[in-house]
Amino acid sequence: MKSKYVKKHECVIIGGGAAGMMAAVQLAGYGIDNCIIEHTGKIGSKILQTGNGKCNFTNLNMSSEMYQNKDNRLVMEVIDEFDVQHTLKFFKSIGVYYTQKDGYVYPHSKTAAALRYELILLKRKRKQFSMSDFFIFF
Numbered sequence: 001m002k003s004k005y006v007k008k009h010e011c012v013i014i015g016g017g018a019a020g021m022m023a024a025v026q027l028a029g030y031g032i033d034n035c036i037i038e039h040t041g042k043i044g045s046k047i048l049q050t051g052n053g054k055c056n057f058t059n060l061n062m063s064s065e066m067y068q069n070k071d072n073r074l075v076m077e078v079i080d081e082f083d084v085q086h087t088l089k090f091f092k093s094i095g096v097y098y099t100q101k102d103g104y105v106y107p108h109s110k111t112a113a114a115l116r117y118e119l120i121l122l123k124r125k126r127k128q129f130s131m132s133d134f135f136i137f138f
């Protein structure tokens, strides 16, 4: 017998961290129905710890020397796909304005919770989503 709780999605994202949440809202922006499977009780919980709770979400001084990688060219190729300006523009578009110190960029409110909240809100706003799209697995 088919359970009434079974819901099909075009895409399933394992892990509701910063990367999973960004993937979810970007996919939704393209109209791709998706859900996040998160095995802790909270989506985006690590975001709350970043930058001592202030959330240093990007850096104005982005260069390959900042990364430990054998292939520095690849690092910048990946980053340039969604660079600092894209990041700032994206967060501004969802109402997260920024402040910076020595190139370290924080939400203007200097609270990681604000950024996490805006991402969750955006996920809800984009039509395909509701909180039921967050599955908690133990």
Ligand SMILES: Cc1cc2nc3c(=O)[nH]c(=O)nc-3n(C[C@H](O)[C@H](O)[C@H](O)COP(=O)(O)OP(=O)(O)OC[C@H]3O[C@@H](n4cnc5c(N)ncnc54)[C@H](O)[C@@H]3O)c2cc1C
Pocket (backbone or CB within 6 Å): 014, 015, 016, 017, 018, 019, 020, 037, 038, 039, 040, 044, 045, 046, 047, 049, 050, 051, 052, 055, 056, 057, 058, 137
């Ligand atoms: C104390 C601290 C401070 C930090 N400060 C900063 C900072 O200031 N700026 C910065 O850019 N970065 C900072 N970081 C790093 C930042 O947390 C990571 O860059 C970011 O969280 C990575 O996001 P992610 O989505 O890749 O991984 P995560 O945030 O780790 O998310 C992965 C998610 O997947 C879930 N998961 C894992 N396996 C499964 C599974 N099998 N099934 C279901 N769910 C699963 C996890 O529970 C988690 O929620 C900090 C990290 C720590 C610990």
